[in-house]
Amino acid sequence: MNSESAISPEDSPTKDIDEIVHQRVRLGLLTIANEARRVEFRFLQDSMDLTAGNLSQHIRVLEEAGLIRVIKGTQGRRPRTWVSVTKAGRQALHDEVASLKALIHRVERAGDPTT
Amino acid sequence: MNSESAISPEDSPTKDIDEIVHQRVRLGLLTIANEARRVEFRFLQDSMDLTAGNLSQHIRVLEEAGLIRVIKGTQGRRPRTWVSVTKAGRQALHDEVASLKALIHRVERAGDPTT
Secondary structure (H helix, E strand, C coil), X not given: CCCCCCCCHHHCCCCCCCHHHHCHHHHHHHHHHCCCCXXXXXXXXXXXXXXXXXXXXXXXXXXXXXXXEEEEEEECCEEEEEEEECHHHHXXXXXXXXXXXXXXXXXXXXXXXXX | CCCCCCCCHHHCCCCCCCHXXXXXXXXXXXXXXXXXXXXXXXXXXXXXXXXHHHHHHHHHHHHHCCCEEEEEEEECCEEEEEEEECHHHHHHHHHHHXXXXXHHHHHHHCCXXXX
């Protein structure tokens, strides 16, 4: 297939991908949050090997988009922050998965890298 | 599953994802380039609905990483730029697909968003 052939603008393989969800750290964060009722900030930081500042920044983006909720509280006498995925966040993660499956299908249809 | 349970740092769902390849525009660009022997700059720009400056920037990142080659030439009397995926680029795209499949498996194991 050459560049003059069958691909049209509507076929852009990443047109349905939302960068809020697709970004590497946020995709990981949503994936972990989606597996639990809530996850603690420090746990996310350790799991994903992030600085507190970097994690906070990504949490803010997801919270502003309505994809996660941030819950402040205490555990014993220590202040704690938890994040919890919202219904919209769960849906956004599953939409991302659907877009990724379509992209994977397209890459695999193009053939094996070793041939 | 709560935040104190089975997830460990080594389990970060996106730890194997390379941001050079994963970024939305570059992932699309590599996917299209992987389907042809070479693709023309303007064709990529139209397919992905990008400004020339934005596309150039992403092409530079992929070229510097050795994932694509940039070929300058003419078609008729017009100057043209083509990009071509390298063997390393093809491999990187397939590595990304493998990482995405593992992530998808993990999201799907966590259950349906509507339940």
